[in-house]
Structure formats: structure tokens, C-alpha cells
Amino acid sequence: MSQVRVAAVHAAPEYLDVAATVEKACGLIAEAGAQGARLVVFPEVFLPGFPYWINCYPPLLQTALHARYLAASVTVPGPEIRRIQEAARAAGTAVVLGVNEREGSSLYNTQVFVSETGDLLGRHRKLQPTFAERTIWAAGDASTLSVFDTAIGRVGGLVCWEHTMNLARHALVGAGEQIHAGSWPSLSTTVGFADVYDDQVEAMSRNHAITGQCFVVVSQNPVNQQVLDVLEEAAGPQDLVTLGGGWSAIIHPMTPYLAGPHTGPEETILVADIDLADVDGTKVFVDSVGHFSRSEVLSLHVDNRPKKAVTFAVGDGVRREPLEAFADSEG
Template sequence: MTNGGQTFRTFAERTLWAQGDGSTLNVFDTKVGRLGGLICWEHTMNRARQALVGLGEQIHASSWPGLSTLAGFSDTFDDQVEATTRHHALTSQSFVVIAQNPVNQQVLDVLEAALGPQEFLTTGGGWSAIIHPMTPYLAGPHTGPEEKILYATIDLEDITGVKMFVDSNGHYARGDILRLSVDDRAAVSVSRTSGNGVVPMVSGDPDFSSEPRPVTTHASACATHAPAGVTHAPAGVTHAPAGVTHASAGVTHASACATHASAVGVRGG
């Protein structure tokens, strides 16, 4: 459904992965409803969440790592997951499905075989749940290193009832005073302008076509609006003292050397 490009990478993730672009911040029509999603601490990015709200998200897929298994996070991370996902359920008026990956002994064995003893990591994680838009749990929360599937029955009509109180894409959005602008174009790494004045297109460009686009310029360098030396009256007929000019010599319109009127142009010849 999407390429999974996370809009922002956290801490050591940035040593391996780059940031995603706005093309992955989307909501999709499915048989069960309009589905969107975020990864990990993207849930703290309020404008990213509101972007999904603005697209009419009904079911939110919330993906998290088992960071509670890491030293320093064991007492706080699951609380963060719960707080941010229940908050999104209410503020987006959507059903939130949370899946946090567990760390079991098999994971530790693989890491230790490749990197040596893991003194800062232990087994655990797996905090997962399904949350109603009014925030009660429909399934879970489950936690632990074993794999488990959570099931719940949802009714999208419940969203209408919640929106009678809070509608973050309607009366609670206050579009008259608050705005959000989202650039959902796919980012391209290279953009070129060729020497013959034609811009070659790349497949990542949202306006891609097989035909190249011509480059349009406002004025050519050194092109003048009137030839130098042309006067408004025949030579010798003076309407003003000699030397009074109609426009200052050298005044440019846009491009270098392009003049509004010729230098030496006078009201009378």
C-alpha cells in the first residue's frame, strides 16, 4: 500500500536510513475502512497525525519497536505507546490497531552471534492492543515476548457518534484560523537543466511525461526595448533643454543589459 518511508528517523536509525517524503503520508480505501498508519515516534508529530485526519482516516495502523527491552526504557516506553495511541484514537476519531514487535531469546541469540553479548537488551516487548475512538480497549493490551494475534469487532458507525462531540476534520478543526499544508510529492534526488534549454524529466517527478519541457525565459540577456539612439522627434527639434532624458540611462527591466528606453534617448531631438 505504501513504501513505508518513515517521515523522520530516530537516533541510530539515521545511520542506516534516510527520511521519507510526503508521498507515504497517506490514507487508503480498504474493504474494512479508510486505513492510515504511522511508525514509532511519528505519533508525536502532531502535524503528521493531522495530515491523516484530514484524509478521513478511520482505522489507524500503529507500528512500534520493542524498545521497552532496552536499558533505560523499560519503565517508560510502553507507557509512551499507550499514551500516544489512545490520544490518537480520540483526536482522530479512529480505531487504532497497535502492533509492537517482541524480542525473544531467538532474537538475542542472533544478535549475540553477530555482535557479542547484549548487556543493554533483554527479552520482552510486544505491547499490542486495539483501541476504540472513545479510547476503551477492544482487545489487549498484550505484552510479552511470545507472538500473539489480537481480534476485535469494530463498527465504523461508532465514529459518527464520537464526531458528534469531537470532529478533528470538521467543527473541531477550526479551518478559519488553523491551516496545515502537506507536500505529498515523491522526492527526487536529481534535477537537471540541459544546455539546450530543455528540462529532461525523471520518473520520480509528479509531472513526468515522455515529452521534455521547454524552458521559458522572461527576457534574453542584453535584449533592449528600443534600439540605442532612437529619438521621439526628428533630429534638431527640441521640446526641452538639450541633455534632459526621458528615462535614466542604464535603467534595467529584468535581465542584465535590458533597458526600458535607450540611453541617450531625449524628448526632443
């Protein structure tokens, strides 16, 4: 399949409400599918929303919100993700959904990849949480730095300022990425970022399109009143984040816009028809992992083995016999 339609969701979640946000996501998937989309990309941690409080309050005032965010996390796989899988299958579209993922008592900023038949293809955990994000999310590893085969092409993704990690981007290019899902929050209404954030997103996204010779689908959420209400009810007044923002677009490998950019509080689904033959057309000029590379001078090694804090040479380290038997065996 060469020509396909893709979609970028420009919408806010039902903030910190997992069930309601799942319902909203399923509705948006159905709506995009009805418009002919074969891939739908959602913002960063759309389920259940970006933790804007991390940039607004002293750390000790954030602990209750951190606990609430842990309670509003999901497992992958898990019941919430199964609902997304069902929605993808019913709509006949692949989905890339940003989620607040829980494993044990640790959280990860994750993109979940679902096929158009509803299969869970895999996940990508943000390699390096940015700035204050490190107070809430653990770092991912390269075992989830992946590109997935779908019916519409090879799809990969990164989250927010991971796009500044040139080697992470190059790893996806090396894995044959054709369509890139860029999941971001809105930060353009945050103090200090109003004049630079949208320009940064545009620069990084268009740069990845041409340096990776791939289509880029950028999805962001606007900040709505729900976010401000939650922050101020839980931790007190703040004037660092305001309403609005969001920057979403679909970009050709040669960097023209195919849809958007759409900015501001109005929620919408951006759609564009893309032709994967244009990927090869762009690679005629520049193929970053082919004729335009100099592997004898510059090369990238990716250690994609999963990283664990504790490993056991044999078994899982869990002793299952009764304590009395253990005492007897020890004499």
C-alpha cells in the same frame, strides 16, 4: 460495511531471515483470516526484524550488521511482497506489513498496504527515523503519507515515534482516516525504556484514537532469543537489550480497549469487532477537521510531492548513445 473484525499481530519474525519471515507472515495472515479478520496489522519492520544493534554497539562495530540488513531488505513491489499479496487474497483480509524496504542502495522503514483482494495499495515510508535509526534508514517524504480506501474503510498508518509528529497524524485525519495501523518494535526491554516505553505507546495510541476519531490497531513484536544470538555473534556481548517486551492492543475512538493490551513474550493475534458507525458517533463530539477545527486560525499544508536528490527537466538524464557518438557530437 459498518461492523468488521480487525487483528493485531503480536509476534516476532524469524530474525533477519527474509524467506522464513515471509512464510511466518503468510501463516499469521491465514490464521487471522480464519478468525474472521478483515484487516491484519504487523509490527514495525516485521520483515525481517528491527535492527536492535543500532542502540547497543559503537558505529564501527555495526557495519557488518548494516550490510547484512541491506541484504535482508525487500523491494516494493517485489517477490516477497507478492507472496504477502497472495496470502491476503487467499485469506480475504487486508494487510499492513512493516518491511525493511530497499530502493537502490538506500533503506526505508516502510509500511506496505495490501487489499483483501491482494492488490498492492501503496506504502508509507517513515518520515523521520528516530535517534540511531538514522544510521540505517533514509527519511521518507509526504508522497507516502497516505490513507487507503479498502472494503472495510479508510486505513492509514504511522511507524513508532512518528506518532509524536502531531502534524503527520493530523494529515492522516485530514485524509479521512477511519482505522489507524500503528506499527512499533518492542523497546520496553531496552535499558532506559523499561519504565516508560509501554506507557508512551499507550499514551500516543489512545491520544490518536480520540484526536483523530478513529480506531487504532497497535502491533508490536517481543524480543526473542534469536535477536540476542544474532547481536552477540555478530558484534559481541551486550547488556542493553533483553528478552520479552511487546505491547499490542486495539483501541476504540473514545479510547476504551477493544482487545489487549497484550504484553510479553507470548505470541498471539489480538482480534476485535469494530463498528465504523462509532467513528461518526465520536465526531458528534469532536471532529478535528470539521466542526471542531478553527481553520481560520490554525491550518496544515502538506507538500506531498515526491522528493528526489536529482531531477531532470527532460528525460531521465541517462545518455544511451555510444561514447564515440557523443565525442563526435561534441566536435
